[in-house]
Amino acid sequence: MPIIVNVDVMLATRKMRSNELAERIGMTTANLSILKTGKAKAIRFSTLEAICEVLECQPADILEYVKE
Amino acid sequence: MKKIKILYITLFLFMIFGVLGITGSLLTIFLGEINLLEVYAYRNFGILTPFISILISIMLLCGIFNIQKALQGFLRNTYFNAKSAKHLKTGGLILVGSSILAILNGFINGSFVDKESLLLSSIIYCLLLIIGIAVLAVSDIITKGEVIEQENLLTI
Numbered sequence: 001m002p003i004i005v006n007v008d009v010m011l012a013t014r015k016m017r018s019n020e021l022a023e024r025i026g027m028t029t030a031n032l033s034i035l036k037t038g039k040a041k042a043i044r045f046s047t048l049e050a051i052c053e054v055l056e057c058q059p060a061d062i063l064e065y066v067k068e
Numbered sequence: 069m070k071k072i073k074i075l076y077i078t079l080f081l082f083m084i085f086g087v088l089g090i091t092g093s094l095l096t097i098f099l100g101e102i103n104l105l106e107v108y109a110y111r112n113f114g115i116l117t118p119f120i121s122i123l124i125s126i127m128l129l130c131g132i133f134n135i136q137k138a139l140q141g142f143l144r145n146t147y148f149n150a151k152s153a154k155h156l157k158t159g160g161l162i163l164v165g166s167s168i169l170a171i172l173n174g175f176i177n178g179s180f181v182d183k184e185s186l187l188l189s190s191i192i193y194c195l196l197l198i199i200g201i202a203v204l205a206v207s208d209i210i211t212k213g214e215v216i217e218q219e220n221l222l223t224i
């Protein structure tokens with residue numbers, strides 16, 4: 001998929017674990033895993049907002065476009 | 069769900085009656101005192117006439133069986149699942165095929181029955197054809213719905 005979700009990079013920067021992020025944004029670890037592995041078909045703005053709020057970053061920090 | 073369960077049971081009972089009816093017809097033909105050569109001598113299909121009707125009935129039951137399998141899929145899984153869509157498509161095609169054969173059979177042998185019976189049976193077979201086409205349409209809707217559901221499940 002051309003859109004890559006770089007949540008791992010921000011998690012490492014903020015020294016946070018995946019399960020902690022999932023708990024803080026009200027998401028299951030399974031869904032977060034789907035997001036991280038690029039299997040998600042779409043992301044809601046509310047989810048993106050929650051991730052950016054917890055990780056204190058911009059959407060561009062976690063979303064990247066790579067031409068196929 | 070309750071309505072699907074009721075429909076499932078209704079189709080199941082219909083199939084039981086259908087099987088009993090076909091069994092009764094076959095027993096009458098083979099074990100009864102009917103002389104097929106005498107009764108069907110002047111029919112267009114000859115002694116094959118009752119067997120053609122039985123074949124159409126068996127096709128109809130196969131179609132209903134497939135629809136029942138699709139309903140079973142709705143009860144066990146979600147409404148939008150590929151297996152149910154496939155069974156609905158198969159059932160719909162069989163219903164359409166059997167109704168077309170029944171209509172053709174009715175018109176070919178129409179001169180041997182009274183006009184009222186021919187008209188009534190033609191209306192019933194046309195209704196069956198419409199139901200078959202409707203089942204095919206529902207199958208398409210279920211298939212497209214499954215795609216939408218999958219996308220929705222993978223929307224985080």
